[in-house]
Amino acid sequence: MPELPEVETVRLGLSRRLPGKVIRSIDIFHGKAFDVPEEARKVLCVGASVVEVRRRGKVLIVDLSTEYSLLIHLKMTGQVVFVGEDRFAAGHPNDSLVSKLPDNSTRVIFKLEDGSHVYFNDQRKFGWIRLVKTSELPEEEFLKRLGPEPINPDISLKDFKNAYLKRPNMKAKAALLSQDIVAGVGNIYADESLWAAKLHPEQKMTSLTDVDFANLHKGLLDVLKLSIERGGSSNHTYVNADGVKGSFSSFAKVFRREGQPCFTCGTEIIKTRSAGRGTHTCPTCQVAP
DNA sequence: CACTTGACCTGTCCGC
DNA sequence: TGCGGACAGGTCAAGT
Numbered sequence: 001m002p003e004l005p006e007v008e009t010v011r012l013g014l015s016r017r018l019p020g021k022v023i024r025s026i027d028i029f030h031g032k033a034f035d036v037p038e039e040a041r042k043v044l045c046v047g048a049s050v051v052e053v054r055r056r057g058k059v060l061i062v063d064l065s066t067e068y069s070l071l072i073h074l075k076m077t078g079q080v081v082f083v084g085e086d087r088f089a090a091g092h093p094n095d096s097l098v099s100k101l102p103d104n105s106t107r108v109i110f111k112l113e114d115g116s117h118v119y120f121n122d123q124r125k126f127g128w129i130r131l132v133k134t135s136e137l138p139e140e141e142f143l144k145r146l147g148p149e150p151i152n153p154d155i156s157l158k159d160f161k162n163a164y165l166k167r168p169n170m171k172a173k174a175a176l177l178s179q180d181i182v183a184g185v186g187n188i189y190a191d192e193s194l195w196a197a198k199l200h201p202e203q204k205m206t207s208l209t210d211v212d213f214a215n216l217h218k219g220l221l222d223v224l225k226l227s228i229e230r231g232g233s234s235n236h237t238y239v240n241a242d243g244v245k246g247s248f249s250s251f252a253k254v255f256r257r258e259g260q261p262c263f264t265c266g267t268e269i270i271k272t273r274s275a276g277r278g279t280h281t282c283p284t285c286q287v288a289p
Numbered sequence: 290c291a292c293t294t295g296a297c298c299t300g301t302c303c304g305c
Numbered sequence: 306t307g308c309g310g311a312c313a314g315g316t317c318a319a320g321t
Binding site: 002003058073074075076077124126127142177179186187235237276277278 | 313314
């Protein structure tokens with residue numbers, strides 16, 4: 001469930017700590033999580049230092065001094081947790097995790113020269129780490145299919161509308177979840193932005209008016225930015241780079257609020273299915289087409 | 290070709 | 306208490 005704001009929060013945490021640090025060794029407990037031959041890992045990762053931590057859509061990009069980059073996709077239950085060399089010191093930011101890591105969801109451990117560790121945990125084993133030459137990232141299988149970033153910098157309303165109108169027959173919820181139209185939106189922020197724009201998830205993109213597009217554009221950008229400010233959502237498996245939960249869900253207007261009153265009109269929020277996903281709407285504010 | 294659905298996983302929760 | 310089954314959701318392969 002890590003979506004753009006959660007991945008961005010992890011990125012911010014890692015970018016405060018990793019640059020300059022050198023990888024000493026890599027322990028792999030689940031081969032599919034980091035499917036790179038040992039020889040390549042030794043040459044391209046071990047001994048390399050971290051140059052920069054970036055993000056594209058929901059993917060973390062860790063540039064190494066070898067001119068190769070690690071791509072990390074957290075999928076639903078992935079975590080990247082940094083534990084400093086002073087992990088047993090009082091007041092360590094992830095005190096509570098110290099005794100728990102590694103745990104049974106730990107798939108890969110990056111051990112750094114200074115004694116710190118980066119844990120890649122993933123309960124459901126959907127996440128992956130890839131190693132790609134930095135200069136070849138634009139052609140990388142996953143990255144090359146991603147649509148534009150919605151924020152940083154903000155996508156213009158015109159580009160936003162044009163992107164979605166390329167898929168005119170798609171339903172709004174399915175379109176928002178499509179990473180090739182606009183990258184980074186998942187189930188939480190699809191529901192939240194549709195509620196903000198007062199649009200029904202089953203409404204086809206062609207049926208949206210200019211005002212609808214303006215509302216959806218603003219609704220999505222606002223909710224993504226608010227969530228980043230709050231450190232991401234507080235889904236049960238999501239934690240930031242320090243192993244700490246976010247607080248966004250206390251600000252969610254519809255997600256996981258079924259049975260509770262709509263903040264606009266008081267009608268009970270309902271949960272249905274759209275695009276194969278649990279979908280939360282206000283049946284009064286978001287009228288079916 | 291455009292779009293929808295099911296599989297991939299595992300832990301959790303619910304009803305019996 | 307234990308057990309089966311539904312459910313969670315990002316992405317891709319398979320299906321319509």
